[in-house]
Amino acid sequence: MNIQMLGTGSAFAKRYYNNNALLFSDGQTAMLDCGITAPMALHQLSKTFNDIHALVISHIHADHVGGMEEFAFQMKFVYKRSVPLFVPAPLIEPLWETTLKGGLMQEECQTLDDYFEVRPLLEGQSCEILPGLAIRPIRTKHIAGKPSYSYVVNDTFFYSADMKFDAELLHALVAGGCQVIFHDCQLKPPGAVHTTLEQLLSLPPVLQERIWLMHYDDTMPDYEGKTGAMRFVEQHRVYSF
Ligand SMILES: Nc1ccn([C@@H]2O[C@@H]3COP(=O)(O)O[C@H]3[C@H]2O)c(=O)n1
Ligand SMILES: [Zn+2]
Numbered sequence: 001m002n003i004q005m006l007g008t009g010s011a012f013a014k015r016y017y018n019n020n021a022l023l024f025s026d027g028q029t030a031m032l033d034c035g036i037t038a039p040m041a042l043h044q045l046s047k048t049f050n051d052i053h054a055l056v057i058s059h060i061h062a063d064h065v066g067g068m069e070e071f072a073f074q075m076k077f078v079y080k081r082s083v084p085l086f087v088p089a090p091l092i093e094p095l096w097e098t099t100l101k102g103g104l105m106q107e108e109c110q111t112l113d114d115y116f117e118v119r120p121l122l123e124g125q126s127c128e129i130l131p132g133l134a135i136r137p138i139r140t141k142h143i144a145g146k147p148s149y150s151y152v153v154n155d156t157f158f159y160s161a162d163m164k165f166d167a168e169l170l171h172a173l174v175a176g177g178c179q180v181i182f183h184d185c186q187l188k189p190p191g192a193v194h195t196t197l198e199q200l201l202s203l204p205p206v207l208q209e210r211i212w213l214m215h216y217d218d219t220m221p222d223y224e225g226k227t228g229a230m231r232f233v234e235q236h237r238v239y240s241f
C-alpha cells in the first residue's frame, strides 16, 4: 500500500494544509478525508477529483470534510459519475443534514445518495474499498458527543485521524500485527481533543519506532529532533508500507 498526504497540518495550520491522505492500490486511488484545502492540494499534485475512485471519511470537522461540497458538485456536474463514499454508519445522517445539505440540496438532488454511492461502514468490520485495500473503522475518542473514527488499513497500518491519546489501543494494535502508525500530534499541551507529543513520547521506543506524526501545527520545524524515535510525515511524499 502506498500513501501520500495531501496535507499534514492541524485544523488551523497555514503551512501544511489539512490532514488528508491519498491511498494507492492496484492502480486506483482512495481519498481519506476531504478537508477545506483538499481541492487545492489535489490541484498542486496535478490531480482532479476525477482521479479518485473512493472517498473515506473519519469525522465531521471542516479540515476532514470541508472539501466535500466541491467534490460532490464536480463529480455530479463536471465528471458525471458517482464515487463510492465509505462512511461509518452513524456519520451518514449528520454528514448530510448538518454539513452538506445546505450547499448541495436542490430540486433534483435531495439526498447524499444523489451525489455519492454511499457505503456504510460498521465498526470493527473490514471493508475492501479498492482492490487490495481493506479498511476497518475503530471508533476513537476525539470530541465528547461527536462520533469519530480511526482506520486500520490492510491489518498492518493504523491511521488515527483525530483522536485523544489511547496507549492501550496503540499497544493492542502493535500486538495484533500493526507495523506502522500515522498519528495526529498536537505539539503543545494541553491535548483537549488530540494526542500531544508529550503523551506519545511516554510510549516505549518499540512503539515510537512505528509512529509517524501528522496533523501538526505550523511550529513543526521547532520540534525536529525532539520527537524521540518518531518521525514527521511530510506533505506530498509517497510512503510505501
Ligand atoms: N471542543 C473542541 C472542539 C474543537 N477544538 C479545536 O477545533 C479544531 C477542529 O478540528 P480538529 O482538527 O478536530 O482540531 C480541533 C481543535 O483544534 C477544540 O480545541 N476543542
Ligand atoms: Zn482535524
Ligand SMILES: [Zn+2]
Pocket: 059, 061, 142, 162
Ligand atoms: Zn477533528
